[in-house]
Amino acid sequence: MTDHTSSRRFFARIATAVAGLLLSFGAFAAAGGPVEQAGTDIGDRASLQRGAQLYMNYCAGCHSLKFMRYSRMAEDLGLTEDEVMNNLNLTGAAYGEHIVSSMTPEHGAQWFGQAPPDLSLITRVRGSDWVYTYLKSFYLDESRPLGWNNTLFPNASMPNPLWEMQGLQRPVHGEVDDSGEPVVAHLELGTPGSQDARQFDQTVRDITTFLEYVGEPAALKRQQLGVWVLLFLTLLTFLAWLLKQEYWRDVH
Numbered sequence: 001m002t003d004h005t006s007s008r009r010f011f012a013r014i015a016t017a018v019a020g021l022l023l024s025f026g027a028f029a030a031a032g033g034p035v036e037q038a039g040t041d042i043g044d045r046a047s048l049q050r051g052a053q054l055y056m057n058y059c060a061g062c063h064s065l066k067f068m069r070y071s072r073m074a075e076d077l078g079l080t081e082d083e084v085m086n087n088l089n090l091t092g093a094a095y096g097e098h099i100v101s102s103m104t105p106e107h108g109a110q111w112f113g114q115a116p117p118d119l120s121l122i123t124r125v126r127g128s129d130w131v132y133t134y135l136k137s138f139y140l141d142e143s144r145p146l147g148w149n150n151t152l153f154p155n156a157s158m159p160n161p162l163w164e165m166q167g168l169q170r171p172v173h174g175e176v177d178d179s180g181e182p183v184v185a186h187l188e189l190g191t192p193g194s195q196d197a198r199q200f201d202q203t204v205r206d207i208t209t210f211l212e213y214v215g216e217p218a219a220l221k222r223q224q225l226g227v228w229v230l231l232f233l234t235l236l237t238f239l240a241w242l243l244k245q246e247y248w249r250d251v252h
Helices: 003-031 045-058 070-077 081-088 105-112 122-126 128-136 197-215 218-251
Strands: 065-069 138-140 148-150 167-176 182-192
Touching: 045 070, 045 081, 045 197, 065 070, 065 197, 070 081, 122 128, 122 197, 128 197, 138 182, 197 218
Parallel strands: 138 167
Antiparallel strands: 138 148, 167 182
């Protein structure tokens, strides 16, 4: 790894940590419960590529990314046009078109009670930690029309899209709330999935990283430019110090 790459990763992780603290607090307040740290790094191109593939296969059937074009995604993620069109474009859209789900709003309302929302800005609105925790918090609930519920976002109108990998979680109830309904104390894995806990955490992290990138694609270039700006300021400080030394030489 080059010094430049190491520096870029270092500053990116500092920025991510600071932003994570702020977004986590906001997510906690909005959801009324704790969230897990996602640990995303949009500078990790491999994670972005895996996240794009996972999103297209498990999420894009219902949720659009109407502010992102296939061509822009290919450029930013280091993918060729053939790779995108053959592996990530499942709707037959043109290379320069936006990523739009094949599900119509009418069908969405018919099947789920409401049209699935566009997720272009979901991490900007909720925070990456919230999205990460949400995707891990589905459990079986026979009282719900779709048979699923979510501890972070109760009564969500969607099934768990990742259940085959995660497995089937079941609730363990504790105390009852003010209305007399039992409260979910925690979740336990009833039926294992195709991935273990560590692998599934990485899967969800990759999807969250991709959605974080989609929410602000310019962040990739901003991080790269940030390193050069810091180097420039360092050089400018050194030159200013040399100039000061030259001016004060005659005074002394």
